[in-house]
Amino acid sequence: MGKIYLIRHGQASFGTDDYDVLSPIGIRQAEIVGAHLAAQGVSLDRCISGNLRRQQHTANSAMAELSKAGDAAPHLQIDPAFNEFDADAVIRALLPDILPEEPQALEVLRNAKQQRSEFQRLFAKLIGRWISGEYDKPELQSWTGFVAQVEQGLNRLLDSAHDKESIAVFTSGGTITALLHLITGIRPDKAFELNWQIVNSSLSCLRFRGKQVSLASFNSNVHLMLERTPELITYR
Template sequence: MGNIYLIRHGQASFGADDYDVLSPIGIRQAEVLGGHLANLGVRIDRSISGDLRRQQHTANATLQQLLGDDQNAPVIEIDPAFNEFDADAVIRALLPDMLPEEPEALNILRNAAQHRAEFQRLFAKLIGRWLTGEYDTPGLQSWQGFVEQVQGGLERLLQQADNKQNIAVFTSGGTITALLHLITGIAPARAFELNWQIVNTSLSCLKFRGTQVSLASFNSHVHLQLLKAPELITYR
């Protein structure tokens, strides 16, 4: 059987003007992951990333530590199907209807870095509405549309894959959540409860043969735990 390693990007710049940039901790997380995979003797035959900068930067930093200057290292393939859903668009589209019951929401969301717990509560509430499909608005990608995007990426990957390959996919938490939903049949709301626990640069492993895919492991971050450095275990 082949292996697909789903790797969540390193810590991004939460609360900054540009979220789509790895923080210094995020870069370190990716380097630690690459070194850990090298120590385990993991062979990567193909590497795929979404086209977001935080995903590609994680891929480059991880593979540099894993493969060094190996001239035969696989080129990182880019497939935007493995991008994260547009969280900002979800917030902009669904927040107005929620303001009557959450009058402080706008201030909290604008100052997320200073209100992390409240931001998470409000964001989870907005995502819950998005998942139902009852609040879909023109121009906003629906949850079902996002799932179909991710499914298309997985199907393309499998069509091109050899059953003995180890494939690394550098992606994001929402994308991993959609894959959990597709592969295990877990309900979207339950899948997102797991989403909030996905650690930056964690590994989830899928086993595949042909078009048959199963979940082998989820959210492993032992590479960070072994360092006994709690600051490296982050969720955004």
């Protein structure tokens, strides 16, 4: 059977003007996951990412570590189907409807870095509305539309893959969540409960034969734990 390694990007720049940039911790996480793959003797046939900078930077940093170890590092291919959903667009579209019951929401969002737990509570509430399909907006990509986008990317990958290939896909937490939903049939709300636990640079593994795909492992972050540096375990 073939393997698809789903690798979440390293820590991005939460609470800054440009989230789509790896933090110094995020760069280190990317290097560690690449060194871990090399140490485990993982030989990759292909490497793919979405077109977001944090995804590509993670992929390139990890592949550089493979090269340092003397392993072949495949050229990075880009498929926007593996992009993250637009969280900012979800917030902009759905926030006005909850302001009457959450009057402090704007203040929390303006100071998200200082109010992480309250931001997470509000964000989870908005995501719950988004995935329900009851609050769809014409200007906002729906949850079902996002899942369809990810499914198209997975199908393109499987159509071009050989059954014994090992493929790395550098992507994001929401994309991994959509894949969990597609592959296991888990409900979207339960899938997002798992989403909040996905560690930056964690490894999940899919096994495939033809179009048959199964989940082999989820959210492994032993490569970070072995560093014995707690600040390397991040979720956003």
